[in-house]
Amino acid sequence: MKILIVEDEPELAKSIKQYLTTEQYLCEVAYNYAEALEKTDLYSYDCILLDLMLPGGDGMKILRHLKEENKQDGVIIISAKDSLDDKITGLQIGADDYLAKPFHLPELAARIHSVIRRKNFGHSNIIEQNEISVDLLARKVMVNNKEVPLTKKEFDLLLYFISNKNRVISRNALAEHLTGDMADLFDNHHVIYVHIRNLKKKLSDAGSANYLKTLYGTGYKWDI
């Protein structure tokens, strides 16, 4: 899996690369408009993370260019602009997703995961992990071929963990993933705890091994 990070802020690009570099993602970075254009012309990527305000040009132009050339790369816009106009324009031109800065890296990983899955739709809309299989289309989870009834939040959590397997996830990132801008509705993350407990219980009742580990009291990790 190849990912291109188009981001002029070297420190941010470095963190993203560091976070995403695992056995399944190979990351390249373009720091400006010209570099980005050159790389997208020469190679194809499974997913391009595209910043909009770039030295040398507007990221939106790169997106237009990609669409004109009929490239199949998945594109996620990562921008500090979060006005509705920019989102709509980006998605209309053909971006697959739009993530406003600042974002949590696990959130970015989850979005990349889902874009790549969607692009490779034909052969795999089912994620297999040992005895667990997740049907993304039907939003169903099977353990040892038996369906586990999950609520929408539990399903979202499971996908989030699978997209960030073997990484430590903080409760804060989980809360924002589940509630978005309403994360500040609660002073503690008690709610997250309840959802995680339920998810864990449902999976283990269905006979799955315990992959979801609690770390350091408040963090979580999908260990596989």
Next chain:
Amino acid sequence: MNNLLNRSLKRFLLYSGLILIAGIPIYYLALSRLWQYELDEHQIILTPEARREDSLLIIGAVTILTVIFFALLLGGFILINRRISRQLWQPFYNTLERIRQFDLNRQQPVEFTPTDIAEFSRLNEALDKLLSANMATYHRQKEFADNASHELQTPIAIAQSKLEVLLQSQPLNDDQFEQIEEALNALSRVSRINKNLLLLTKIENNQYADLETIKLSALVTDILQMLENFLEEKNLRLTTSVQENIEVQGNRILVEILVQNLINNIIRHSPEGSSISISLNKHLLQLTNAGTSPLDAGRLFMRFATTGSHAPGTGLGLAIVKQIADRYRWKIDYQFQNNNHIFSIQF
């Protein structure tokens, strides 16, 4: 409200009416003097009856003449007035219409119709200068809001991503993890505050100017449905009495933010297991939740007034509500009754 020309017309008519009426005794005196002089000249002596009859005749004739002249004057004035208002004031009405249609949001310069009347031409020039300056300021502010967003969000994103990468490093002990988690929490809050401040700037800059009819009943129900999970998780009992088909005029995004902030607010500040109620009718949206002591109503809607170490919010939610309510001239009110906080918006 009077039109400019009608106002002057009234004065003119009043004045001419007064002159004409005051003219009646003067005409009468002059005519009777002349009549007397003619009688004396020809040595005619009238009986008292004939004299009375003559003066009545004179008064009658004078009055009729006065009325005729007054009617002529009146008709003339009205006709001339109409013509003047149509011709002379036309450039003024043109200008007025252009300004009325002007929308800062659209960033379209106003083009005034050229006029050969010096005063109106000067007025147009002055307005043109004023509007151009306004548009430039607006543009600069909008640009600032956009840039500020970019400039602040990027460093926050860097700090946040560094902490998240740090979180992956092994080994990490409980204490270190907790420190990172707390720093992440604080950063999330900074980012939300920043977003809300930008929203306030955008509202102030009139960036949500377009108006549409919004079905408020449906909006309230939708938002409540969206927040159902939060209600459940805090075990809150909700009573609603939402009248159907209530509509208001406003910008969809702003009205949504207003309702959402108010509802978020009462959910956030309600003790677990308490009850909240929401009612909506043609003139009033009212939200009630349980509380222990009254809030400082004077400061409640100010920025950061409610921020405290115990509060998870950004301290801007109610300031945003107030800003939006003010914009549509809706009256916002807070009361504390029977251990209940009551927020209401009058449309």
